[in-house]
Amino acid sequence: xxxxxxxxxxxxxxxxxxxxxxxxxxxxxxxxxxxxxxxxxxxxxxxxxxxxxxxxxxxxxxxxxxxxxxxxxxxxxxxxxxxxxxxxxxxxxxxxxxxxxxxxxxxxxxxxxxxxxxxxxxxxxxxxxxxxxxxxx
Numbered sequence: 468x469x470x471x472x473x474x475x476x477x478x479x480x481x482x483x484x485x486x487x488x489x490x491x492x493x494x495x496x497x498x499x500x501x502x503x504x505x506x507x508x509x510x511x512x513x514x515x516x517x518x519x520x521x522x523x524x525x526x527x528x529x530x531x532x533x534x535x536x537x538x539x540x541x542x543x544x545x546x547x548x549x550x551x552x553x554x555x556x557x558x559x560x561x562x563x564x565x566x567x568x569x570x571x572x573x574x575x576x577x578x579x580x581x582x583x584x585x586x587x588x589x590x591x592x593x594x595x596x597x598x599x600x601x602x603x604x
Contacts, residue, residue, distance in 0.1 A: 504528025
């Protein structure tokens, strides 16, 4: 049996991670929750997820800084990060991609969009991992 992908949801608003959690659990994903940037970094280091859904606006350490630290860590940089935010301006999206995000989802969440984007990036990540393994052989 194939392992269920693990998704780390990072958001300081309980309603947001509850909505995302319900959507993703129904799709068969295992979830981890972090409510702050430092907690997200510690969780990702201890239990590396297959994908991270990362809010931008959080007190203390914002999502951009969390992404910078993830991408600076050789053990975590390959984990795909999808930003989730109520900020829909082009500048915020561009900064998210500059920080290393693979995608960007705007709140309020659309179930089909969340599922499609998460599934796509999990599959792409697995294909990249297979390519790395083949190259090593």
